[in-house]
Amino acid sequence: MYELHQVSESCYYIQSPAKIGLVRIDETDVCLIDSGSDKETGRKVRQILDANNWHLTAIYNTHSNADHIGGNRYLQTQTGCDIFAPGVERDFTVHPILEPSFLYGGFPPQDLRHKFLMAQESEAEELTPDALPKGLRILPLPGHFFDMTGFQSEDGAAYLADCLSSRETLEKYQITFVYDVAAYLDTLERVKTLEARVFIPAHAEATDDIAPLAQLNIDKVHEIAERILDSCSVPTQFETALQRLFQHYGLTMNFSQYALVGSTVRSYLAWLKDAGRVVVSFENGRMLWETAR
Numbered sequence: 001m002y003e004l005h006q007v008s009e010s011c012y013y014i015q016s017p018a019k020i021g022l023v024r025i026d027e028t029d030v031c032l033i034d035s036g037s038d039k040e041t042g043r044k045v046r047q048i049l050d051a052n053n054w055h056l057t058a059i060y061n062t063h064s065n066a067d068h069i070g071g072n073r074y075l076q077t078q079t080g081c082d083i084f085a086p087g088v089e090r091d092f093t094v095h096p097i098l099e100p101s102f103l104y105g106g107f108p109p110q111d112l113r114h115k116f117l118m119a120q121e122s123e124a125e126e127l128t129p130d131a132l133p134k135g136l137r138i139l140p141l142p143g144h145f146f147d148m149t150g151f152q153s154e155d156g157a158a159y160l161a162d163c164l165s166s167r168e169t170l171e172k173y174q175i176t177f178v179y180d181v182a183a184y185l186d187t188l189e190r191v192k193t194l195e196a197r198v199f200i201p202a203h204a205e206a207t208d209d210i211a212p213l214a215q216l217n218i219d220k221v222h223e224i225a226e227r228i229l230d231s232c233s234v235p236t237q238f239e240t241a242l243q244r245l246f247q248h249y250g251l252t253m254n255f256s257q258y259a260l261v262g263s264t265v266r267s268y269l270a271w272l273k274d275a276g277r278v279v280v281s282f283e284n285g286r287m288l289w290e291t292a293r
Contacts (some may be wrong), residue, residue: 002044004052007198008208010135014048016041018067018202021151021159024054025133031058032081033151033159034202036070038115042071046078060127061085062141062161063148064092066099066115068202072122084127086138087147093124103259110254141191143184144177156197158210163187164217166204173286174249175224178264183272185221188214225277228268232278235288241265 003015004022014020020041021033030049034043049056056079061069064085072083085093090100100108100117112118125131128151129138139150141163151159154282163184165176178184192197192214199210207213224245231244242265248252251261269289273280281288 002048004048005206006286007200008153008155009135010155011153011198013159013200013206014045016044018162019200019206020045020071021157021200022048023133023151023153025057026053026054028188029057030054031060031133031136032056032075033060034062034161035059037067037070039071039074039120042074042078045071045075049079055079056081057133058082058084058131060132060151061089061093061124062150062159062202063145064089064096065145065162066096066117066119068148068161069093069096069122070115070119072124073120076122081121082131082182083124084131085124086127086149089145089147089266090124092146093119093122096121100259103263105116105263108259109255110120112259117256117259139194141187143182143187145179152196158194158196158199159193160199160201162202163191164201164204164210164213164227166201167213167216170216170220172222175245175250175261175264176220177260178221178267181221181225181267182196182274185218188218188221192218222267225268225272228265228272229277229291232289232291235281235283235290237288238266238269239285241269241289 004012006012010024012022016036020036022030024030058081096119100112135154137152139152141148141150144162148161150161192211198206200206231241277292278289280291
């Protein structure tokens, strides 16, 4: 863990639970793509920088989930580097209480205010193309989170953030977090045809052929959608539909899983409703979901 892997002349990644990209700008200056989950990860990254006599100029966050921005504050404090994040992700990075609040749908209980869902605050500017070093471009990847982006280098590396999950993750957790299902599917279809020498997903192995894994993730989305439709064959409350999914996939309910999977299932229901595949009714103070006839 935390080994440095070179994938092109200027591009690397640091092996960690959420891969951290590293791009060499010149002989001494480098930038990072994400910073890992916490201060300890930041410390390990700093050791790699020091061992190679590299100076960190900037961190480019793909999105604001805590496991991608958790090392920001430590590295910024230690190196004085700039931090950039795309769109609304910048607001979540500066005000990380927004992540558990969004997931829970209100002020989050202490059970959700931990480092896995709420990073330390860090100062960040909005990501624009002008903020990037020469040879690196923004790769929009919306769907998993609000304004998530990846990055692509001129020498063939594509950093894909959380736009897809490994086969092992899908088999273990079944329902991975998705904010906007329609955008997520569009992103996966684009990634399927993206040309690059090496693809670096944050939570799957680096590969020179990303299309099969992208298709696997697409298939899983449609499988979950069908399972939700089956759960709503008769008018069903959200909590009941969620319970049926947990039981079907053998998932264990706790605060974090309730927030993450629950938010994702609400996103699926919104997508299905907008597509006319489910309808909503209100009865005796209850909101009921039902598969469209």
